[in-house]
Amino acid sequence: SFARDRSRRAADMRSLALGWAKIGEDDAGRRGTRSDNPSTAARLATAYPDRIAMARGAHGQYLLANGRAAMLDAADPLALAPFLVVAEVSGIAARARILLAVATNEAEVRAIATDRIEIAEDAAFDAASAAVRTRRTERLGAIVLRSETRPTRSGPDIAAVLARGIAALGIDRLPWSSAQRQLRTRIAFVRAAAKDPDAWPDLSDATLAATAAEWLAPFLGSATALADIKPDLLGTALDTLLPWSVRDSLGALAPTHFTAPTGHHHPIDYEGDGAPILPIRVQELFGLTVHPAIANGRLPLMLHLLSPAHRPIQITRDLPGFWAGSWADVRAEMRGRYPRHPWPEDPRSAPPTSRAKPRGT
Secondary structure, X not given: OOOOOOOHHHHHHHHHHHHHHHHHHHHHHHOOOOOOOOOHHHHXXXXXXHHEEEEOOOOOEEEEXXXXXXEOOOOOHHHHOOXXXXXXXXXXXXXXXXXXXXEEOHHHHHHHOHHHOEEEEEEEEEOOOOEEEEEEEEEEOOEEEEEEEEOOOOOHHHHHHHHHHHHHHOHHHOOOOHHHHHHHHHHHHHHHHOOOHHHOOOOOHHHHHHOHHHHOHHHXXXXXXXXXXXXXXXXXXXXXXXXXXXXXXXXXXXXXXXXXOOOOEEEOEOOOOOXXXXXXXXXXXXXXXXXXXXXXXXXXXXXXXXXXXXXXXXXXXXXXXXXXXXHHHHHHHHHHHOOOOOOOOOHHHOOOOOOOOOOOO
């Protein structure tokens, strides 16, 4: 222990510490905070403020305020002290050893170093809970005296942290509605087929993740967690990325539905494998000699041709080729299975229908 060490080296250090302490006491006295009987720890900390140390890990392991790690023999009585003020240390890095020190406690450390304790509240995104967590930390140099969770208060800074955190988790974690997913996918198809892709907004996961602080954060309001975000909020945020001119053009170039020759409207699937996909009963396409396409004819639909029972009979991106080729085989098989439905030899000249033939015909 530094206080009991009677060596010349310890005496010199005590003398130096007393000198520094006297200067500190005089300054404290001028400020009206003078202590009449400072402890050895207080005197030494005045001389070596960066050598206040806090125990960490196993007995004898300490972290100094200057960021240096040092250790005492675990059998040393001082190794049980929660705090030390170190007078002398030798060695470097993980092998640094404390040669002289005096024990102290947190209350005395706080009294000694009141004006050097920094208090901060930091918000960070917690991936496990997908929420922003706030911690209040009291720090003396490299030593964390206390760290505790605090309620997270919403605001622009918190919204930015939340947006960036969600982007790191993955934009697909957002609660997109089916309509919003389809909207993004439709725009992706139009961009891919457009002569000038940059004329259309890029709503890909990668781009939305990279720009989350710009398009998402301003609309997060009081949200502090992913669970607070609803599809309506996402819709409002997406609206800022889609001018009305884009929405109008999108309806023409990538419609949500295909109007069959029968006049019926059938939804187009923009998300399945091979999309865009149009599932439709084959009889509704009779009379059609051009393959259905979107994006001004540049992107053909993948037709899933269905039987009257809505079972798949053919998949094609070449309807005229199907009529001229394998239709004959399909017709031969389907006529016996569904005799009440029309199976003309030349579907290109037959009237489209969604109905069965009248009985007796």
